[in-house]
Amino acid sequence: MRATYMFGAGDVRVVDAPDPTIQQPTDALVRVTRACVCGSDLHPYHQMPPTEGGSPMGHEFIGVVEATGAEVATLVPGDFVIAPFAVSCGVCEFCRAGLQTSCVNGGFWSDAVLGTAGGQAEAVRVPLADGTLVKVPGITDSTDDPLLASLLSLSDVYGTGWHAAVKGGVKTGSTVTVIGDGAVGLLAVLSAKQLGAERIVLMGRHEARTDLGLELGATDVVAERGAEGIAAVRDLTAGGSPIVLEAVGHMPAYEQAVGIVRPGGVISRVGVPQYEDAPVGFGSLFGPNITLTGGPAPVRAYIEQLLPAVLDGSVQPGKVFDLGLSLEDTPKAYAAMDAREALKVVVSPW
Amino acid sequence: MRATYMFGAGDVRVVDAPDPTIQQPTDALVRVTRACVCGSDLHPYHQMPPTEGGSPMGHEFIGVVEATGAEVATLVPGDFVIAPFAVSCGVCEFCRAGLQTSCVNGGFWSDAVLGTAGGQAEAVRVPLADGTLVKVPGITDSTDDPLLASLLSLSDVYGTGWHAAVKGGVKTGSTVTVIGDGAVGLLAVLSAKQLGAERIVLMGRHEARTDLGLELGATDVVAERGAEGIAAVRDLTAGGSPIVLEAVGHMPAYEQAVGIVRPGGVISRVGVPQYEDAPVGFGSLFGPNITLTGGPAPVRAYIEQLLPAVLDGSVQPGKVFDLGLSLEDTPKAYAAMDAREALKVVVSPW
Incomplete structure (x- = not known):
């Protein structure tokens, strides 16, 4: 598949990467419908030392479940999901208290310990899928762009x-x-x-x-x-x-x-x-x-609460996205945000 | 009258000072029944540069109202009162919100702007008396020592x-x-x-x-x-x-x-x-x-709430006072607290 990697400050490339696979029975594979670039992605864009292998990028995405591990109980292939910027188990003390960013079993995207890659890609392996992902009924790849953008904002910036x-x-x-x-x-x-x-x-x-x-x-x-x-x-x-x-x-x-x-x-x-x-x-x-x-927002705790007003259109947080680019153009998204030509860029894998 | 002044690090003396007088119509004069030395008094005791005039000391005291200015409405001579460590008007936005330490008209003891002296003395001029002081019915100079100590703790450490x-x-x-x-x-x-x-x-x-x-x-x-x-x-x-x-x-x-x-x-x-x-x-x-x-406690906001359990003896916050000295011995109180030989010293003006 194609995926976005950063190889050093200012050096973002879309490259061929291995297709993600189910590795744990609690994993799900998600085909990305929309991803985006975060203001916090600009910190490594300014500071990252050059590396040969690069780091997979992106921690905000929405998409469709393609496959699930044997222990995934709440999701089936075809479900449309929002992926928060933190991976969380949903059952530990902190998840139950609504502080999923302190989950004792979870972590973040592009995380070496969890073995996660990034969301600025065609597909992503999601660990602890039952805890991490939020299913949104009635949404598909062909849902209109403004609504997809608002759903995408629930993965980080709105929450x-x-x-x-x-x-x-x-x-x-x-x-x-x-x-x-x-x-x-x-x-x-x-x-x-x-x-x-x-x-x-x-x-x-x-x-x-x-x-x-x-x-x-x-x-x-x-x-x-x-x-x-x-x-x-x-x-x-x-x-x-x-x-x-x-x-x-x-x-x-x-x-x-x-x-x-x-x-x-x-x-x-x-x-x-x-x-x-x-x-x-x-x-x-x-x-x-x-x-x-x-602190880092436990956005997972807020999605169910914020979703209804997004779905019925009474709020439109997706208005913060003022530029749309294809996955192949993700490096341009970084450059546009860095130059403040774009507020926030939505990336489509097609 | 006799009053405690600090003239520099380690240099505390009880000296003759002018008797306080009513200066503003909102003032009250309070004859001190008990005062004490605060852990925070030890900071200047360690650090204060030598000065010729010295600074009046003490911000925790209880006592009896001796005289009131023409505009004082809630107190009369003979009332027994607790003086919180902050002077407060009782009517500004912050006083009404229970944040008397941010009173826009008030301040602290030993404060040049307010012209206040200290509580480690025989008597004190209390500005903004209606707002600052809390009357406690049924208490006199001859109330037993443990109860006086607990009432004194309401001026700072308990609150x-x-x-x-x-x-x-x-x-x-x-x-x-x-x-x-x-x-x-x-x-x-x-x-x-x-x-x-x-x-x-x-x-x-x-x-x-x-x-x-x-x-x-x-x-x-x-x-x-x-x-x-x-x-x-x-x-x-x-x-x-x-x-x-x-x-x-x-x-x-x-x-x-x-x-x-x-x-x-x-x-x-x-x-x-x-x-x-x-x-x-x-x-x-x-x-x-x-x-x-x-932050600095708005103890004024808490006294009414904490008072009943103190008066009925169900809590005894005065137990933190483990040494009693006369006003003339206040320098020994500083030394004992500094040497950690005393936890907190109560000072009686007689």
Whole structure:
């Protein structure tokens, strides 16, 4: 089959790879209908040292079950499925608690320990298929593109935005500020809106993206950054935002969050931190009793809840995909996202 | 009057100071019945540069109202009151939300902006008296010592331990680990017990203190620190403690908290951080979805709730006071606490 591999920074290629096979009785084989490139894929795209064998890429995909191992109980060939960005068993303490990203038996795509490959390919072996995959009745390869895109967003970015809002404690009437106008930030806006937020300030400076943010529920846009951005948000929120959703992951975004959060408030992070140490002492989090929360979203926990509104079209998270390419053009998808010519790229294997 | 001042590291003296007077119509004058020395008073005791004028000391006291300003509506001379460690107006947004430590009109004792002095003295001017002070009917100077000690604990350490447990989300059946066997740590144990925790692991290595911790509700004691302490708690809790209450404030205690917390868990800090930056990235808080919360306790918000069980004797938080001295001996109180010969010292002005 054809599959996307990264061989080093800036070096993404679509190559011939072995067809995946059932290796464990709990495996399923999934033929990919749509995959995509993640903002977090751009980190190795900037930093990865050259390697000869390359790494298989992609952790977001939807597709059709082609075969199942002997112990797979809930799926049969032909089922349409969403694959979350984490593999999870569904039965351990953490899976039962809705924290599938901490599954004691699972892991991630392109994971050496699990032996998983990536979703930017024609097909994928899915370990722990009963726990990992979510079946969606009534969907096929020929379902219309906007709906497929919205289903694809449930594999990561929509569930991640939702996690930010849930961990931030957004509820009816909340005032929320979202830092970042990438796909996750925009879907954090949508999620905050769905959870009843009344005021949603979106911090971002790419007008096409913040316009989409306004469409998805933002009430205000702040394009400034740094001290000016902090002053603008503090002014809009009369002294600070009780809930801040941080969807970037770089230190300036963390500093922005600390600068705009209201005493007693919450900073909920879902942007993968590109730092380890950060200010948390008396002058930042402790003095004003700020709560810092968030982490990798257990999107598996949210799919069933978010699916109905996606299926009936009342929300359209797939709007964050603004470019579609074929699998053979996946390297162009990385380049377009890196150059910020595309917000998020959907990849079709045909 | 006589009052305690610190003139530099290790240099505490009881000196003649001007009698306090009513300066604002919202002030009250309180004659001190009992005061005490706080673990946090030991930070300047170690670090304060020498000064000629000295700083008035003490932020925990109980006493009797002697006079009130014209606008004080809820207190009259003769009322017995508890003074929380923060001055608060009672009417601003943060006071109404129970976050009096962020009061926009208030502040702290020994505060230049508010013009406040300290509680380790014969009398104190209390600004914003209606908001700050809590009246306790039926108490006088001659109430017995154990009850006065428990009432005094409500001015800081009991409410601070309670804040740790509340922000940690302790509820019926919780498994909790408390880091630190100082007065706050021990009262965090008591608070966790009151909130229904089933398993309470106390990390501390001073046997007399951990014995008191067992009396107050701890089910296990871990004396080891560092990697050994982490291994011991992870073993006792089958993989990590869902709730960690950090009552120390030094970096090793933070690292201990990160090492023992369970994925998806909470670290609630009430020990005043002696650091500004700390690990919060993928390898510490973010990856396992850990929540970091806490801060200076709004003890004012908790006093009414905690008072009945103190008054009827069903809890005795005053047990953390293991030494009583007269005001003239306050310097000895600092020395005894610094040498760990005393856990917490109650000071009587006579």
